[in-house]
Amino acid sequence: DVVLTQTPSTLSATIGQSVSISCRSSQSLLDSAGNTYLYWYLQRPGQSPQLLIYLVSNLGSGVPNRFSGSGSGTDFTLKISGVEAEDLGVYYCMQATHAPNTFGAGTKLELK
Amino acid sequence: EVQLQESGPGLVKPSQSLSLTCSVTGYSITSNYWGWIRKFPGNKMEWMGYISYSGSTSYNPSLKSRISITRDTSKNQFFLQLNSVTTEDTATYYCARYRVIRAFDYWGQGVMVTVSS
Numbered sequence: 001d002v003v004l005t006q007t008p009s010t011l012s013a014t015i016g017q018s019v020s021i022s023c024r025s026s027q028s029l030l031d032s033a034g035n036t037y038l039y040w041y042l043q044r045p046g047q048s049p050q051l052l053i054y055l056v057s058n059l060g061s062g063v064p065n066r067f068s069g070s071g072s073g074t075d076f077t078l079k080i081s082g083v084e085a086e087d088l089g090v091y092y093c094m095q096a097t098h099a100p101n102t103f104g105a106g107t108k109l110e111l112k
Numbered sequence: 113e114v115q116l117q118e119s120g121p122g123l124v125k126p127s128q129s130l131s132l133t134c135s136v137t138g139y140s141i142t143s144n145y146w147g148w149i150r151k152f153p154g155n156k157m158e159w160m161g162y163i164s165y166s167g168s169t170s171y172n173p174s175l176k177s178r179i180s181i182t183r184d185t186s187k188n189q190f191f192l193q194l195n196s197v198t199t200e201d202t203a204t205y206y207c208a209r210y211r212v213i214r215a216f217d218y219w220g221q222g223v224m225v226t227v228s229s
Contacts, residue, residue, distance in 0.1 A: 096214035103157035
Protein backbone atom coordinates (compact mmCIF):
# COMPACT_ATOMS: atom_id res chain seq x y z
CA ASP A 1 0.00 0.00 0.00
CA VAL A 2 1.08 3.60 -0.58
CA VAL A 3 2.35 5.26 2.59
CA LEU A 4 1.62 8.95 3.05
CA THR A 5 3.88 10.71 5.54
CA GLN A 6 2.51 13.93 6.95
CA THR A 7 4.65 16.51 8.70
CA PRO A 8 4.47 17.95 11.21
CA SER A 9 2.28 15.74 13.36
CA THR A 10 1.30 18.75 15.47
CA LEU A 11 1.27 22.39 14.46
CA SER A 12 0.82 25.30 16.85
CA ALA A 13 -0.27 28.57 15.31
CA THR A 14 -1.60 31.98 16.26
CA ILE A 15 -4.66 33.49 14.62
CA GLY A 16 -3.61 35.13 11.37
CA GLN A 17 -0.43 33.10 10.99
CA SER A 18 0.21 31.28 7.71
CA VAL A 19 1.09 27.60 8.02
CA SER A 20 1.90 24.65 5.76
CA ILE A 21 1.47 20.90 6.07
CA SER A 22 3.52 18.47 4.03
CA CYS A 23 2.35 15.12 2.65
CA ARG A 24 4.96 12.86 1.07
CA SER A 25 4.03 9.68 -0.76
CA SER A 26 6.04 6.47 -0.98
CA GLN A 27 5.17 6.32 -4.70
CA SER A 28 4.37 8.87 -7.38
CA LEU A 29 0.67 9.74 -7.37
CA LEU A 30 0.66 10.64 -11.07
CA ASP A 31 -1.25 8.02 -13.02
CA SER A 32 -0.81 6.98 -16.63
CA ALA A 33 -3.62 9.30 -17.73
CA GLY A 34 -1.91 12.31 -16.18
CA ASN A 35 -4.18 12.57 -13.14
CA THR A 36 -2.98 12.99 -9.56
CA TYR A 37 -5.52 11.77 -7.01
CA LEU A 38 -4.43 13.62 -3.88
CA TYR A 39 -6.91 15.14 -1.40
CA TRP A 40 -6.94 17.08 1.85
CA TYR A 41 -9.54 16.74 4.60
CA LEU A 42 -10.11 18.60 7.86
CA GLN A 43 -11.75 16.95 10.84
CA ARG A 44 -12.81 19.51 13.41
CA PRO A 45 -13.37 18.33 16.98
CA GLY A 46 -16.64 16.41 17.25
CA GLN A 47 -17.33 16.59 13.52
CA SER A 48 -16.92 14.31 10.53
CA PRO A 49 -14.16 15.00 8.00
CA GLN A 50 -14.68 17.78 5.46
CA LEU A 51 -13.21 17.78 1.96
CA LEU A 52 -10.93 20.81 1.61
CA ILE A 53 -8.92 20.13 -1.55
CA TYR A 54 -9.37 17.62 -4.37
CA LEU A 55 -7.02 16.62 -7.17
CA VAL A 56 -4.07 18.39 -5.51
CA SER A 57 -5.19 21.99 -5.82
CA ASN A 58 -8.95 22.36 -6.31
CA LEU A 59 -11.00 23.91 -3.50
CA GLY A 60 -13.90 21.87 -2.18
CA SER A 61 -17.39 23.33 -2.15
CA GLY A 62 -17.70 26.20 0.32
CA VAL A 63 -14.05 26.06 1.36
CA PRO A 64 -12.49 29.49 1.99
CA ASN A 65 -9.74 30.56 -0.38
CA ARG A 66 -7.23 30.92 2.45
CA PHE A 67 -6.73 27.18 1.88
CA SER A 68 -4.57 26.15 -1.04
CA GLY A 69 -3.00 22.91 -2.22
CA SER A 70 0.04 22.33 -4.37
CA GLY A 71 2.56 19.71 -5.34
CA SER A 72 3.24 16.93 -7.77
CA GLY A 73 4.61 13.41 -7.94
CA THR A 74 5.39 12.48 -4.35
CA ASP A 75 5.44 15.84 -2.56
CA PHE A 76 2.34 17.82 -1.69
CA THR A 77 1.55 20.81 0.52
CA LEU A 78 -1.53 22.29 2.11
CA LYS A 79 -1.19 25.96 3.00
CA ILE A 80 -3.46 28.04 5.19
CA SER A 81 -2.91 31.76 4.58
CA GLY A 82 -4.07 33.30 7.82
CA VAL A 83 -5.29 30.71 10.31
CA GLU A 84 -8.72 31.32 11.81
CA ALA A 85 -10.15 29.73 14.95
CA GLU A 86 -12.47 27.50 12.90
CA ASP A 87 -9.45 25.91 11.20
CA LEU A 88 -8.41 23.99 14.31
CA GLY A 89 -8.59 20.23 14.07
CA VAL A 90 -6.82 17.34 12.38
CA TYR A 91 -5.79 17.55 8.73
CA TYR A 92 -5.41 14.42 6.60
CA CYS A 93 -4.08 13.86 3.13
CA MET A 94 -5.48 10.94 1.16
CA GLN A 95 -4.41 9.33 -2.10
CA ALA A 96 -6.62 7.45 -4.53
CA THR A 97 -4.19 6.84 -7.39
CA HIS A 98 -3.10 3.42 -6.16
CA ALA A 99 -5.58 0.94 -4.70
CA PRO A 100 -6.38 0.79 -1.87
CA ASN A 101 -6.91 4.45 -1.01
CA THR A 102 -4.72 5.42 1.92
CA PHE A 103 -4.59 8.30 4.38
CA GLY A 104 -1.78 10.12 6.08
CA ALA A 105 -1.52 9.87 9.86
CA GLY A 106 -2.91 13.36 10.34
CA THR A 107 -1.62 16.78 11.44
CA LYS A 108 -3.23 18.38 14.46
CA LEU A 109 -3.52 22.15 14.21
CA GLU A 110 -3.85 23.84 17.58
CA LEU A 111 -3.74 27.37 18.90
CA LYS A 112 -0.47 28.59 20.32
CA GLU B 113 -28.83 18.64 0.30
CA VAL B 114 -27.11 15.29 0.51
CA GLN B 115 -27.20 13.81 4.00
CA LEU B 116 -25.89 10.51 5.29
CA GLN B 117 -26.63 8.90 8.64
CA GLU B 118 -24.99 5.79 10.08
CA SER B 119 -26.82 3.52 12.48
CA GLY B 120 -26.08 0.27 14.23
CA PRO B 121 -24.99 -1.25 17.51
CA GLY B 122 -22.29 0.52 19.45
CA LEU B 123 -21.01 -2.68 21.06
CA VAL B 124 -20.14 -5.94 19.36
CA LYS B 125 -18.62 -9.05 20.91
CA PRO B 126 -15.37 -10.51 19.55
CA SER B 127 -15.85 -13.10 16.78
CA GLN B 128 -19.31 -11.76 15.96
CA SER B 129 -20.34 -9.65 12.98
CA LEU B 130 -20.54 -5.87 12.88
CA SER B 131 -23.48 -4.58 10.85
CA LEU B 132 -24.07 -0.91 10.06
CA THR B 133 -26.59 0.95 7.93
CA CYS B 134 -26.06 4.20 6.07
CA SER B 135 -29.28 6.03 5.24
CA VAL B 136 -28.97 8.60 2.47
CA THR B 137 -31.34 11.49 1.83
CA GLY B 138 -31.25 14.15 -0.85
CA TYR B 139 -29.51 11.96 -3.43
CA SER B 140 -30.07 8.56 -4.98
CA ILE B 141 -27.55 5.82 -4.27
CA THR B 142 -28.11 4.60 -7.82
CA SER B 143 -25.78 7.44 -8.81
CA ASN B 144 -22.12 7.75 -7.83
CA TYR B 145 -20.28 5.54 -5.37
CA TRP B 146 -20.86 5.05 -1.66
CA GLY B 147 -18.14 4.12 0.76
CA TRP B 148 -17.17 3.20 4.27
CA ILE B 149 -14.19 4.63 6.12
CA ARG B 150 -13.16 4.06 9.70
CA LYS B 151 -11.08 6.02 12.17
CA PHE B 152 -9.26 4.14 14.89
CA PRO B 153 -8.47 5.48 18.35
CA GLY B 154 -5.34 7.58 17.84
CA ASN B 155 -6.50 9.11 14.55
CA LYS B 156 -5.51 6.49 11.95
CA MET B 157 -8.00 6.46 9.05
CA GLU B 158 -8.70 3.43 6.84
CA TRP B 159 -10.66 3.20 3.60
CA MET B 160 -12.77 0.05 3.83
CA GLY B 161 -14.58 -0.15 0.51
CA TYR B 162 -17.41 1.10 -1.64
CA ILE B 163 -20.48 0.09 -3.59
CA SER B 164 -21.12 1.65 -6.96
CA TYR B 165 -24.25 3.01 -8.59
CA SER B 166 -24.64 -0.38 -10.34
CA GLY B 167 -24.08 -2.45 -7.21
CA SER B 168 -20.52 -3.51 -7.91
CA THR B 169 -18.13 -3.38 -4.98
CA SER B 170 -14.49 -2.74 -4.22
CA TYR B 171 -12.85 -3.61 -0.92
CA ASN B 172 -9.61 -2.92 0.87
CA PRO B 173 -7.58 -6.13 0.43
CA SER B 174 -6.72 -6.04 4.13
CA LEU B 175 -10.41 -6.69 4.83
CA LYS B 176 -11.42 -8.62 1.75
CA SER B 177 -12.20 -11.91 3.44
CA ARG B 178 -14.34 -10.30 6.16
CA ILE B 179 -16.17 -7.38 4.54
CA SER B 180 -19.38 -7.08 2.57
CA ILE B 181 -21.08 -3.92 1.35
CA THR B 182 -24.63 -4.23 0.04
CA ARG B 183 -27.53 -1.90 -0.62
CA ASP B 184 -31.31 -1.52 -0.70
CA THR B 185 -32.15 0.95 -3.43
CA SER B 186 -35.82 1.02 -2.44
CA LYS B 187 -34.84 2.48 0.92
CA ASN B 188 -31.85 4.43 -0.39
CA GLN B 189 -29.61 2.69 2.12
CA PHE B 190 -26.34 0.83 1.95
CA PHE B 191 -24.84 -1.50 4.49
CA LEU B 192 -21.56 -2.65 5.96
CA GLN B 193 -21.00 -6.10 7.36
CA LEU B 194 -17.66 -6.99 8.90
CA ASN B 195 -17.29 -10.56 10.09
CA SER B 196 -15.17 -12.14 12.79
CA VAL B 197 -14.43 -8.86 14.53
CA THR B 198 -11.67 -8.42 17.09
CA THR B 199 -10.80 -5.62 19.44
CA GLU B 200 -8.69 -4.21 16.60
CA ASP B 201 -11.95 -3.31 14.81
CA THR B 202 -12.89 -0.83 17.53
CA ALA B 203 -13.27 2.45 15.64
CA THR B 204 -15.61 5.19 14.52
CA TYR B 205 -17.23 4.14 11.26
CA TYR B 206 -18.21 6.68 8.63
CA CYS B 207 -20.21 6.35 5.46
CA ALA B 208 -19.59 8.84 2.67
CA ARG B 209 -20.36 9.62 -0.94
CA TYR B 210 -17.43 8.85 -3.23
CA ARG B 211 -17.34 10.86 -6.42
CA VAL B 212 -15.94 9.85 -9.79
CA ILE B 213 -13.06 12.24 -9.03
CA ARG B 214 -12.37 9.83 -6.13
CA ALA B 215 -13.13 12.35 -3.37
CA PHE B 216 -15.35 11.68 -0.38
CA ASP B 217 -17.43 14.84 -0.46
CA TYR B 218 -20.36 14.15 1.90
CA TRP B 219 -19.87 12.24 5.15
CA GLY B 220 -22.16 10.90 7.82
CA GLN B 221 -21.59 11.95 11.42
CA GLY B 222 -20.01 8.61 12.26
CA VAL B 223 -20.90 5.82 14.67
CA MET B 224 -18.52 4.59 17.33
CA VAL B 225 -18.31 0.81 17.54
CA THR B 226 -16.52 -0.94 20.38
CA VAL B 227 -15.58 -4.60 20.14
CA SER B 228 -15.50 -6.04 23.62
CA SER B 229 -16.77 -9.03 25.53
